[in-house]
Structure formats: C-alpha cells, structure tokens
Amino acid sequence: MCGDMKLGVIGCGKMATALVKGVLAQGVVKGVDVIGVARTEASRLRFSEQTGARNTISIEEVVRESEVLILATKPHDIPGIIQMAELGKFPDKLFISVAAGVTLGAMEKLTGGTGRFIRTMPNTPSLVGKGAAAFSLGSNCGAADREIVQSILGAVGLSVEVPERLIDAVTGLSGSGPAYIYLVIEALADGGVQAGLPRIDALKLAAQTVAGAAAMVLETGLHPAVLKDMVTSPGGTTIAGLAALEDGAIRSSFIAAVSAAVARAKELGKS
Ligand SMILES: NC(=O)c1ccc[n+]([C@@H]2O[C@H](COP(=O)([O-])OP(=O)(O)OC[C@H]3O[C@@H](n4cnc5c(N)ncnc54)[C@H](OP(=O)(O)O)[C@@H]3O)[C@@H](O)[C@H]2O)c1
Structure with missing residues (x-):
C-alpha cells in the first residue's frame, strides 16, 4: 500500500522489531527504507539481525531520513526524545507512538502544537502477527495518516480506530x-x-x-x-x-x- 514509504523507528525493542518484521513481510515498506535507533549497540544489532533493517546511533539521522516514525521506547523516554530531537520542527513527518499512557495532548504540547502524532495501543500477540490494536489520530492528522497507521498495525494483526478517551478501555480489553x-x-x-x-x-x-x-x-x-x-x-x-x-x-x-x-x-x- 505504502510501497516506498521511508520508515524510522525510535527504540528498537520487542514492539518495534515485531512491527518492522510485519511491515517488511507484508511489503508495506522495503527493507532498505527502514532505519532504527536505540541507545545500546546490542539493541541496534539485534534489531538489524532480526529485521534486516539499517540502524544508527543518531536520532537526528532517523528523523531526517524518514517520513513516518514509530516511537517505540518505554513511555517515560518519550517526552525527552520529543524535546531533544525537536520533533516540532517536522510537521511534514508522521509520528506513531506505541507507548502506553502517553497522551496525544502531551506529545502535541511538547512540539508547540505542530507535531503530527498518532497514539496506538498494540498488544503482545503482535509479536507473532496476531495483534489486536487500537489507534487514535491527533489533531494535525488526516485521512492519509489513518491509512498509514492501518497498514502498519494491519501487518501484525488487526486494528480499530477509537476516540482517545477510549484508549484506556482498549488497554483493559485487548x-x-x-x-x-x-x-x-x-x-x-x-x-x-x-x-x-x-x-x-x-x-x-x-x-x-x-x-x-x-x-x-x-x-x-x-x-x-x-x-x-x-x-x-x-x-x-x-x-x-x-x-x-x-x-x-x-x-x-x-x-x-x-x-x-x-x-x-x-x-x-x-x-
Ligand atoms: N511489548 C509489548 O507487547 C507492548 C504492548 C503494548 C505497548 N507497548 C509499548 O511499546 C513500547 C516499547 O516496549 P518494548 O516492550 O518494545 O520495550 P523494549 O523492548 O524495552 O524496547 C525499548 C527500546 O527503546 C530504546 N530506547 C530507550 N530510550 C531511548 C532513547 N533515548 N533513544 C533511542 N532509543 C531508546 C531501547 O534501547 P536500549 O535497549 O539500547 O536501551 C530499546 O531498544 C513501550 O512504550 C510500551 O508501552 C509494548
């Protein structure tokens, strides 16, 4: 669907690896078009070995090279990354967060209101391609962004769109x-x-x-x-x-x- 999309991944752990494996297997993106960043070399190498995607130590490089970025660190690392990498300067890029509990309002505020964010709540069976996920679009997102997140989450299972106030309900169910x-x-x-x-x-x-x-x-x-x-x-x-x-x-x-x-x-x- 998004054959030549350039995909970046900030945080190369279990959820990021599952999503990247899925989108590559489903042909949503090509391997050469995916790049991930993590803090430690061990995490970066494991990610590249398991997915075939490139990796780097530089968040700036990932942001510069990518059109769509998955934010896949632990929730408490997200605010620091948004500020440090100045994601507010990139209104043309789409940021998809998988972090539990980090609200769209909080992420948008950290970018001065300019950031294009989607919040998702995936679950662990995504790791075997049988995920059940929900997503909510931020205030700067449009229909094309919906298609992108559906194709990414769809590569590892099924997804539904919900208003953000129902994300807690999704957490309790799926x-x-x-x-x-x-x-x-x-x-x-x-x-x-x-x-x-x-x-x-x-x-x-x-x-x-x-x-x-x-x-x-x-x-x-x-x-x-x-x-x-x-x-x-x-x-x-x-x-x-x-x-x-x-x-x-x-x-x-x-x-x-x-x-x-x-x-x-x-x-x-x-x-
Ligand atoms: N696992 C699940 O099934 C699941 C389900 C629903 C939601 N989620 C959400 O998915 C997110 C990730 O979970 P996970 O289980 O995949 O965690 P994880 O395996 O611990 O991966 C976290 C990754 O983030 C990297 N990281 C942390 N700080 C960073 C920074 N400042 N810059 C670059 N990379 C950084 C870590 O790198 P290092 O290893 O090098 O430190 C690691 O690669 C969480 O927010 C969680 O709420 C996960």
Whole structure:
C-alpha cells in the first residue's frame, strides 16, 4: 500500500522489531527504507539481525531520513526524545507512538502544537502477527495518516480506530486480555489433565481450541451466542460444561477483570 514509504523507528525493542518484521513481510515498506535507533549497540544489532533493517546511533539521522516514525521506547523516554530531537520542527513527518499512557495532548504540547502524532495501543500477540490494536489520530492528522497507521498495525494483526478517551478501555480489553486468556488456556488444560490427558497434549488442544473459536467469531461474523447455541445439543456434554461455568460466574468475572484493568489504566495515566 505504502510501497516506498521511508520508515524510522525510535527504540528498537520487542514492539518495534515485531512491527518492522510485519511491515517488511507484508511489503508495506522495503527493507532498505527502514532505519532504527536505540541507545545500546546490542539493541541496534539485534534489531538489524532480526529485521534486516539499517540502524544508527543518531536520532537526528532517523528523523531526517524518514517520513513516518514509530516511537517505540518505554513511555517515560518519550517526552525527552520529543524535546531533544525537536520533533516540532517536522510537521511534514508522521509520528506513531506505541507507548502506553502517553497522551496525544502531551506529545502535541511538547512540539508547540505542530507535531503530527498518532497514539496506538498494540498488544503482545503482535509479536507473532496476531495483534489486536487500537489507534487514535491527533489533531494535525488526516485521512492519509489513518491509512498509514492501518497498514502498519494491519501487518501484525488487526486494528480499530477509537476516540482517545477510549484508549484506556482498549488497554483493559485487548491490552491486558492476552493474560486473561493464558489463564483460561492453562485452566482448560488442567481440566484435560484431570481427565487423564498428558499435559503437553492438553495444552495444545486448549490453545488451539481458543484460537479456533476466535477464528470462528472473526471469520463467520456470527455472534458468539449463536455459535455457542450451534454446538450445544439438548441434554449433551456442552450444556453440562456451560452450566458448570455459569456456576463459577464466568461472565461477570471477565467483565470485572476488564473494568478493573481499565480503572488501573486510568489511574496510571494520571500519575
Ligand atoms: N511489548 C509489548 O507487547 C507492548 C504492548 C503494548 C505497548 N507497548 C509499548 O511499546 C513500547 C516499547 O516496549 P518494548 O516492550 O518494545 O520495550 P523494549 O523492548 O524495552 O524496547 C525499548 C527500546 O527503546 C530504546 N530506547 C530507550 N530510550 C531511548 C532513547 N533515548 N533513544 C533511542 N532509543 C531508546 C531501547 O534501547 P536500549 O535497549 O539500547 O536501551 C530499546 O531498544 C513501550 O512504550 C510500551 O508501552 C509494548
């Protein structure tokens, strides 16, 4: 889509490496058009080995050479980088932040209001191309910027656009969600082990069941309740299992988990 876009990455860690691998594999950009910067040589070399992209020690060089820049350091490093690299002087460049909790308003303010920023909330399955991300456009962004961020996030999973006030909700659902599902997978496997399955097989079956059910929801477009009803025969095994889950208040437990994580994200955002 953006075949000849020049992409820069500030911070060459896990999230940056996953995004760059994805955009290269999907042909969103060409390898020669990607350059990353990190503080330590070890990080820069690891990034280049894993992605084939170039690296440098100079943030200025990355900013100068790139049209689109991913800000992928830890959140507390972002303000210093915006000020030190004087990103406000580059209203023609698009900055896409993946840093949790750093608001568009804060980033724009640090550039005197001129910076073109997008805030994203990716999740860890992006590392294996199965991410679920949300993004919010800053006040200086337009439709072309939306296409760019969709192509980058789309290279490592799916993305939705939300108003920035809902980013905390995304954090509580898809940001923290993989951990909730790891717990589900572990518990399902425990059930299988209790029924006599070897642990290794139980884990594989549990994980693939979760992946398969998720694919059914995404690929058929059917409501999960309809899919559930389709596999629940009268007096059968599945309704026996579902009734046991309802005894454990599974639905309200998950709703409470998301609400608790959203509340914590709001708290952390204030500090
Ligand atoms: N990992 C995830 O799944 C995930 C999910 C959602 C959001 N995020 C967000 O993604 C961001 C990065 O997370 P991560 O897990 O990828 O972190 P990480 O692996 O620790 O990577 C951070 C990178 O930033 C570099 N860096 C720090 N300060 C710098 C500076 N002043 N100039 C240039 N480079 C600098 C570090 O370089 P050195 O190693 O050389 O110090 C390192 O390469 C975070 O803001 C996090 O909130 C991550």
